[in-house]
Amino acid sequence: MLDKDIKKKAINPKDKSNAQNIPLDKIFKALTFTASLGVILLLGFIIFKLFMESALSVEKFGFKFITSMEWDPVKGEFGAGAYIFGTIVSSLIAILIATPVSVGIALYLTEIAPPWLSTPVGFLVELLAAIPSVIYGLWGIFVFVPFIRQYIQKPIGDLFGWIPLFSGPPLGIGMLSAGLILAIMIIPIITAISRDIISSVPTLQREGAMALGATRWEVIKYAILPFAKSGILGGIILGMGRALGETMAVTMVIGNRPEIKASLFAPAHSMAAVIANEFTEATDDIYLSALIEVGLLLFLVTFIMNGLARFFIWSVARGPKGGIRQ
Amino acid sequence: MEKVIQVNDVKAWYGSLQTLKGISLEIFKNRVTAIIGPSGCGKSTFIRCLNRMHEVVPGAKVEGKILINKTDIYSSQVDPVEIRRKIGMVFQKPNPFPTMTIYNNVASGLKLNGVKNKRVLDESVEKSLRRAALWDEVKDRLNHSGMSLSGGQQQRLCIARALAVEPDILLMDEPASALDPISTLRIEELVQELKEQYTIVIVTHNMQQAARISDYTAFLLNGELIEYDITENIFTKPTDKRTEDYITGRFG
Amino acid sequence: MSEIQNQYAKRYKPRKIINYLMLTIMLLSTLLALIPLFSILTHIGISGIKALDLQFITNLPAPVGEPGGGMGNALVGTLVLVSLAALMGIPVGVLTAIYLSEYQQTGLFPSTVRFVADSLLGIPSIVVGIFVYLIIVLPMKSFSALAGGVALGIMLIPIVIRGTEGMLKMVPDSLREAALALGMRKWRVIVSIVLPTAIKGIITTIMLGIARVAGETAPLLLTAFGNHFWSTKLDQPIGALPLQIFTYAISPFDEWHNQAWAGSLLLILVVLFLSIIARLATRGNKLN
Ligand SMILES: Nc1ncnc2c1ncn2[C@@H]1O[C@H](COP(=O)(O)OP(=O)(O)OP(=O)(O)O)[C@@H](O)[C@H]1O
Ligand SMILES: [Mg+2]
Numbered sequence: 001m002l003d004k005d006i007k008k009k010a011i012n013p014k015d016k017s018n019a020q021n022i023p024l025d026k027i028f029k030a031l032t033f034t035a036s037l038g039v040i041l042l043l044g045f046i047i048f049k050l051f052m053e054s055a056l057s058v059e060k061f062g063f064k065f066i067t068s069m070e071w072d073p074v075k076g077e078f079g080a081g082a083y084i085f086g087t088i089v090s091s092l093i094a095i096l097i098a099t100p101v102s103v104g105i106a107l108y109l110t111e112i113a114p115p116w117l118s119t120p121v122g123f124l125v126e127l128l129a130a131i132p133s134v135i136y137g138l139w140g141i142f143v144f145v146p147f148i149r150q151y152i153q154k155p156i157g158d159l160f161g162w163i164p165l166f167s168g169p170p171l172g173i174g175m176l177s178a179g180l181i182l183a184i185m186i187i188p189i190i191t192a193i194s195r196d197i198i199s200s201v202p203t204l205q206r207e208g209a210m211a212l213g214a215t216r217w218e219v220i221k222y223a224i225l226p227f228a229k230s231g232i233l234g235g236i237i238l239g240m241g242r243a244l245g246e247t248m249a250v251t252m253v254i255g256n257r258p259e260i261k262a263s264l265f266a267p268a269h270s271m272a273a274v275i276a277n278e279f280t281e282a283t284d285d286i287y288l289s290a291l292i293e294v295g296l297l298l299f300l301v302t303f304i305m306n307g308l309a310r311f312f313i314w315s316v317a318r319g320p321k322g323g324i325r326q
Numbered sequence: 327m328e329k330v331i332q333v334n335d336v337k338a339w340y341g342s343l344q345t346l347k348g349i350s351l352e353i354f355k356n357r358v359t360a361i362i363g364p365s366g367c368g369k370s371t372f373i374r375c376l377n378r379m380h381e382v383v384p385g386a387k388v389e390g391k392i393l394i395n396k397t398d399i400y401s402s403q404v405d406p407v408e409i410r411r412k413i414g415m416v417f418q419k420p421n422p423f424p425t426m427t428i429y430n431n432v433a434s435g436l437k438l439n440g441v442k443n444k445r446v447l448d449e450s451v452e453k454s455l456r457r458a459a460l461w462d463e464v465k466d467r468l469n470h471s472g473m474s475l476s477g478g479q480q481q482r483l484c485i486a487r488a489l490a491v492e493p494d495i496l497l498m499d500e501p502a503s504a505l506d507p508i509s510t511l512r513i514e515e516l517v518q519e520l521k522e523q524y525t526i527v528i529v530t531h532n533m534q535q536a537a538r539i540s541d542y543t544a545f546l547l548n549g550e551l552i553e554y555d556i557t558e559n560i561f562t563k564p565t566d567k568r569t570e571d572y573i574t575g576r577f578g
Numbered sequence: 579m580s581e582i583q584n585q586y587a588k589r590y591k592p593r594k595i596i597n598y599l600m601l602t603i604m605l606l607s608t609l610l611a612l613i614p615l616f617s618i619l620t621h622i623g624i625s626g627i628k629a630l631d632l633q634f635i636t637n638l639p640a641p642v643g644e645p646g647g648g649m650g651n652a653l654v655g656t657l658v659l660v661s662l663a664a665l666m667g668i669p670v671g672v673l674t675a676i677y678l679s680e681y682q683q684t685g686l687f688p689s690t691v692r693f694v695a696d697s698l699l700g701i702p703s704i705v706v707g708i709f710v711y712l713i714i715v716l717p718m719k720s721f722s723a724l725a726g727g728v729a730l731g732i733m734l735i736p737i738v739i740r741g742t743e744g745m746l747k748m749v750p751d752s753l754r755e756a757a758l759a760l761g762m763r764k765w766r767v768i769v770s771i772v773l774p775t776a777i778k779g780i781i782t783t784i785m786l787g788i789a790r791v792a793g794e795t796a797p798l799l800l801t802a803f804g805n806h807f808w809s810t811k812l813d814q815p816i817g818a819l820p821l822q823i824f825t826y827a828i829s830p831f832d833e834w835h836n837q838a839w840a841g842s843l844l845l846i847l848v849v850l851f852l853s854i855i856a857r858l859a860t861r862g863n864k865l866n
Pocket of ligand 2: 369370371499
């Protein structure tokens with residue numbers, strides 16, 4: 001053993017504090033565990049509340065709630081068909097446009113652009129995600145919608161107005177504008193995930209293809225995309241989830257009219273928008289309950305989408321930790 | 327000679343993988359004991375069992391008995407933290423705390439265990455750095471970050487950090503493997519000096535190193551102790567064929 | 579030249595053309611995505627700067643036709659709401675992340691927590707608004723700052739959990755082991771070694787999270803509700819920048835539209851400031 005002096009100086013004071021430390025260790029762990037448990041309970045509570053408070057409407061309208069188009073607070077009749085339609089169609093437009101653009105950006109940033117360019121440009125694309133949705137809405141109303149009306153809807157309407165998809169007056173406001181704004185909003189989401197996935201494709205894969213004399217595009221097509229596709233799919237689903245739940249930007253440009261029209265130029269409505277617009281005015285129980293059911297549906301769909309997205313993104317990524325990591 | 331550590335039939339697992347298959351040996355006071363063996367044979371696992379660091383890895387398990395100064399360190403009354411505090415450990419790669427200065431790195435063990443007296447800390451930091459043969463190189467920049475040192479200096483800083491808590495046993499897991507030859511030499515000299523006061527167990531890949539610095543050598547293979555003897559005997563007249571093969575480089 | 583090499587040479591030209599075509603498409607996608615960003619930023623800059631002055635930051639909203647209206651109360655409201663959210667989201671988020679990274683990385687419970695955190699991250703914000711309306715606004719019989727803060731706090735929790743966990747994971751295990759080998763208690767190792775090592779990254783994550791919830795509007799419609807007067811009372815409705823922007827944006831008055839732009843400039847300055855600083859901090863500061 002060491003000489004007694006040093007032991008007294010150095011070890012004894014520690015031993016004293018040590019006695020108090022034992023419960024501290026347990027308390028700290030318990031604290032972190034409680035927080036984790038709390039997070040699970042929080043989600044449980046959200047689900048429970050949504051089911052509880054929408055029960056009235058679920059019982060009264062049953063499955064018809066999803067298919068019926070009648071939303072009449074005065075008569076107490078509620079069917080969310082038109083809102084569901086608007087939400088789904090606007091999100092599909094968004095996905096159809098955002099997917100190729102985002103994958104293109106991700107490939108450009110990881111495979112083509114030199115680092116000095118890809119870092120700042122990647123940063124700018126990420127900035128799109130930092131802009132609050134109410135600002136997208138404001139910009140949508142005063143800048144984007146007039147632009148769409150003038151330069152997209154008018155010319156297309158003039159040429160193809162006879163196709164139902166492009167029929168009707170060029171209002172600007174409506175399904176198309178909502179879908180396009182959503183596309184802009186989810187581009188950074190899909191891009192970010194695709195970028196991560198693409199840059200995790202092993203260098204060996206790339207080099208293998210290059211050594212065979214593949215062009216850059218061929219490397220992408222044969223070595224990268226096959227590897228990355230399920231992860232990218234995950235990113236797309238995640239973007240879809242985000243688009244489905246987006247409220248402010250949509251309600252500001254979609255026109256808030258609960259109709260189902262064949263034309264993309266026509267105004268429409270969405271699930272999130274109807275909640276935002278009518279929730280605080282819903283006076284009687286059944287009205288409120290119906291709105292909560294809309295929220296519940298929205299929740300369930302995004303919940304499932306998130307699960308799917310996780311599944312696809314995870315199926316690409318990494319093995320377990322291991323080894324004494326010195 | 328006084329036995330400091332007695333290891334009795336120690337077995338260790340990572341999950342279902344058994345990496346130590348019943349090791350028994352005794353380690354003597356103020357001697358340097360080298361653990362040698364091919365990569366993956368369980369050297370690190372063994373040395374980590376001695377200060378109860380093995381169980382830090384999720385899923386890891388230990389069986390058997392280890393007595394240190396006659397205390398069974400795996401008995402249920404024993405607090406692993408106590409054990410680690412009394413045994414210093416130096417790792418393969420230098421790992422100074424990046425958020426701390428050189429001074430605080432050395433003092434960290436004491437400070438975080440409740441020693442607050444500035445004078446005691448100052449003394450201890452200087453003494454530890456001197457013992458680790460680093461004092462002259464850093465005494466003018468104790469407030470610089472520990473990361474500002476070279477690899478060899480960082481490793482000596484880690485040794486000083488381990489010494490500051492006044493352990494009587496020092497475990498070193500390939501302390502020189504990440505260092506250049508000159509830094510390696512310094513560490514070796516240091517080990518020689520330190521054995522005056524400490525009992526040292528050192529894992530090494532390098533057989534010349536083991537031969538140069540250790541008094542005893544244990545040869546492990548696939549989680550088993552093949553041979554354990556005075557270093558000279560191991561290197562000049564090994565009794566086991568496998569030891570001979572290994573030290574003559576005919577294997578692994 | 580061999581037959582195969584010949585073939586190769588012949589087919590090379592179309593392949594090259596396709597290659598350039600695809601690369602050009604990728605470049606164009608990138609440019610396409612940047613157009614809205616620049617359009618938004620320039621419009622906010624140009625239209626916003628016109629109405630943004632000191633009065634705007636210090637005054638209450640004025641009725642249409644009266645000059646000198648501002649969003650002072652909304653700015654204060656946003657600060658109150660964000661502080662409440664931080665008070666709730668940071669401790670819960672950081673503690674949970676510590677559990678996930680330091681106590682139990684694998685197993686059913688931690689995977690459930692991660693799954694739940696990801697699910698919370700994906701919940702539409704309006705649904706969070708509904709939930710908080712049901713548990714706070716209804717029982718208290720009033721919209722309130724508290725409800726708004728809780729709604730934003732719920733949204734902040736998963737951001738902090740996932741971000742912080744990622745940062746803690748970047749702390750090398752060798753540091754934890756060094757500290758344990760010195761005989762430190764586990765909580766001590768976490769508080770004195772692991773957290774300080776990761777602190778820059780954690781703060782970055784938290785700032786990004788706060789920036790994100792500061793711009794949220796939808797849940798506030800059902801919780802904080804908005805208020806045209808000065809109020810910092812937690813049990814009363816409170817204004818918020820995004821709410822005020824929304825109200826003005828959908829109003830029929832040009833004057834209010836201008837105010838909405840100015841409000842957006844203010845909001846985006848807050849949000850972009852937080853996120854740019856945060857992102858630059860992580861860029862320069864990857865843990866070794
Ligand atoms: N954290 C871990 N999880 C699972 N298995 C591990 C872990 N760490 C080590 N092992 C395994 O245990 C065995 C012994 O490893 P150990 O690190 O003790 O060997 P070693 O003799 O120190 O090797 P080296 O000389 O390469 O450091 C090896 O087969 C290794 O793969
Ligand atoms: Mg080892």
